[in-house]
Amino acid sequence: MLFGRKKKEEPHKGDVLLAQGIYLRPPVMDNGHLVLNCFLRSLIVFLLVFGSIGGFLSAFNISYHYLLVLVMYFLLSMYFSFLYATPKFVYRDLGYILFFSLFLGAIYVFRIYANSGFYVVINTVLARAQAFFNLEGVRDYEVQINNDYLTVAIMAVFVGMVMIIILNIWIYSSMSLVWTLFLTFPLQFLPLYLKLNMDSIYIIALSIGYLSVIVFKANGHYLAFAWDAPFHVRGLKKNRITYTQDAGIFRQILTSLLILFFCMVIIMETVFPASAFDGKFKNDRLRESTADAVSNFLLLGFAGMFNRYQSTGGMSGGRLGGISNVRPDYQPDLIVSYTPYSNEAIYLKGYTGGAYGDNCWESIYPETAADKADDVAVFEEESLKKEGLQLQRLFDAQQKYSACGVMDVRNVGADTAYLYYPYYTIFEDYSVYHNHSMMSSVQGLGYQEENNYLYYPKVVWEDALGEVRPDQIDTSRVEEVYLEVPEKNKKVIEKECERIGLTAQMTENEIVESVRTYFADNIPYTLKPGSTPRNEDFVNYFLTRNRKGYCAHFASAATLLFRNMGIPARYIEGYAFSLETALASDENTTKKYDNYYQGYSSIGRSTVLDVEVTDAMAHAWVEIYVEGFGWKTVEVTPGSAETTDEDDFWSAFTEFLNGANDDDTQSNSSGQLSLSQYRWLVNVVLAVLFLFVLVYLLKLLIRKTVRILRCNQKNQREAVIASYADICDMIRLCDQRFNSCRSHKEQMLYMSAHYCNIENRDKLCEDLEQISFSQAEAAGNVLDSLSAMIKKVRKAIWKKEKIRNRLRLCKR
């Protein structure tokens, strides 16, 4: 040979030993069989994926481009199946790389289609869920492309593609029923839960798929990679040979199952139709007990599973910490008819929190009302009657900046437990609102109910209100509770005051401004701050660890900060909307300006507007007590840069790849889905992987330790036998032909030929046989020479084997 050494001829490489001197030769692979085999196996994957995804879509009655989906599923199943028919691993790997390149390209080109298709499905599912659970506030996702027929098909192709890839691997490698069920059946849970039945054709497809997997799993004959011999040797004693290359049996089994299932389904649907079946169950415990959780899940996704109460925006009644994110549905909660009069936001007060404790702002109403008058007094104080009357007097005296307005508030979707009224409203009869338990829905603004409020806005704060130090405030005029800071918060709040730089010398305005500026500069606003961990205080967690949040976080923290500085403060929930929102609303031409507003307006004469106040405008803020005036609103929540709350998976994915979500501030400010909230999921996956690796390494370590101990045991004779068995195992792992060496003599001959020359082979062989099979005492020098031989061979194995085999030996 000119260009290299000639390879040593290996006479029976790949042969199966049938008896001594008789070998089964690997036959030449029949390409026709192989192709047909791959085709039929791909049919199983195709049936499963088509049955699963098609069944889901058919259950929700979503129509799509059937032909496109069928063809694509079929081609993809075939493609991945044929990757296993390629004779070399490298072709398969290249096939995967090629596919993923195409996949990335396709995903980029069709991302909007896929997104739209996905939203169509989500919208349909939510609509069905809305009807099923009688849900309110189900949002409708915006679909960018209105060709549902096509977009759903493209989405189905992308989802199916992923499923086909994974399923194909498991079907080919181990005909895994567990993975098959795990990948295909969960998709059916939702339709089943919502009592939707998929079309029969999909039931048949899925059933055939499952049964095929069961049958082939139970019987073997499923290994037919191109690189496998058609005769596959199995069994512990290597005496079981399986013929794997028979495509005909696949065809016959699939056909049998098709006929059987088709007949069965037709008979069942005729004899015992679905309508007859539905009436058989009298109670529905599952749905009764899980309706809340499932509806919450449908509304909020996985995050909703961990919520202790649902939050789609709107009022929370002072309860904090139970939700991880807020997903407004952007549906109107209130319709407010009023006339704008300044640039300032309009606040509609709903709930007033007094004492803070257990992640909740408690109602200012006493637990047990002594009499009706107590409640009325509290309501007068809550609704700022005194301040309103003061402004009313100014208006009556025709003071320059005074004004009077009328506001109509109609409840079209807000919580009916609360009233929603503008600041400085003068109620006609305060005694009506005597029930301190506003949550009982007795006193609130009922659904489709409309209240007309007369209010006296404070348009201009021309006097230096709040320009006093807190210690100069006459706190005897307010309840003590408005100055209470719970013990558990004291430390954190004081530290935060220090950090902000609040001092006793500062005036109310300075303190408020410092807090506001600090919050704006240091703590980002987000609708997805994550839920407060159990046993953690909401405010403490927000100020010390989480350092991000939405209005409830800021308002709660600020309330306690103000109280700590000696300013009476309370937590308020309600709705707030800006002038911009108002100006974007419809003009109500039936209502006259003069009937709705009189007096000073900083923006001049305008018109009556019907403002749709959505749940996204639900808000929390602070009221502080200003010496000489009374309660005044303070806005401490920084402006949100979030432009939309749409969950755009592709954007989020891109962002995730770009690493933008490393910083929640950035990700949230981009206004797209933050994957950081799923960091726990990544952590779980990593933990599981780590666990797997750990268990694997541990097992490896135990195996190796046991082996080393066995080979180095005190009894030298046993140690030699174990060591010899060990090197035989090593060689077997590297070369299966070693299995054909049945006697020590043959084994040593093989070792001599392949690894290193064994001197005195016959003598050593005799000695080894003697110590292995007889009870005769063995001389020390005999054992020493055997040990030396074993060491030599072991060394030679490590030296001469290829890297691939060395790795195998390492993994032993």
Added chain:
Amino acid sequence: MKRIRNIIRYVVIVILDVFIMYVFHSYINLLLLACLLLFPFYSVYGLHKVSQEVKIDVLVPEEPMGKGEEFQVRFLLHNPTVFPLVNVTLSLEIKNGFYGLEGAHFLNLPLRARKDTRVFYPVVMEHCGRFEIKVRNIRLTDLLGIYEKVVPIEAERECLVFPLGSERGQEAGQMYRRGVTEAMESREKGYDFSEVSGIREYIPGDKLQNIHWKLSVKKDELMVKERISVSAMQLNVLVELCNDDQMRLESVLELADSVTKAFVSQNLPFTVFYYSVNQGNLRDCYIGNEIERVQWMEMLLYDRCYMGEGRVEELFLQQNPSGGTYLYIGAGLGNEDAENTIFGDMGAAAQLRSY
């Protein structure tokens, strides 16, 4: 164990389906349940039907094969029913009858419905001898792998595998000359120490000189004279079929094949002696042409080799005490008389001996 595992798996699936059906009030799962409950009956019934009808045929080459040559063993499973089975296990015994080397294994095959399932088993024998394959029974497993049935079937085939000796014409010729001087001289003069014992049709391979030309012209087809040697000085060839751990008999047979082939090709008649284990005594066989040689080889391979001491020479000398010359082919012969010896592989040799 596997059956139990399959049963457990199936039961778990049925329970899971019932659970989902009950919990979700799912009609789909009811349909699936009906199918799942029906399927085992279908599967077991199918197995029962197949077990009544299944047939198997094993085919091996009828002509003798050469050592190391690949030949096909064909299994033909006939299932006239409409029920396919994924797992049919043939219990096979494979044997080299000459050497007494045997092995048993199981072959798992699928069994197609209403069609023959053909499986080609490419086999190669490292040693010459008699390849025997025997199907002891067929174990049928139903589609779900939960029920098995053994069908006793006896199917047995065998195929001879001849040694492939190398070309040793010149050495063998010289050896013959030394052993049978008289016969050689006569042959060179045109005499033949044989008598015509019968007339038969020509078989390819027959020597031209044996053709009975006159009769051939009359009958309009080639006829051949069958001869029996009458020479008392034929060469006797003793083949020792004694084997050892190193399988040196293989080399002996190869050498015997080479030598006898050379004799036949040079029209040198001879008698072969070997010890027959089947008959328990010495067997002899006169060989005058290739057909006889092949028949002898077949006869030899239908016999068995033996271990231990060589027997053929001792028995031959006992039965032929009058003296003479013979060619002994065996293993472990020394190099002392190299002139009268043809050496083969692994210590095998053909040695001219006189007594």
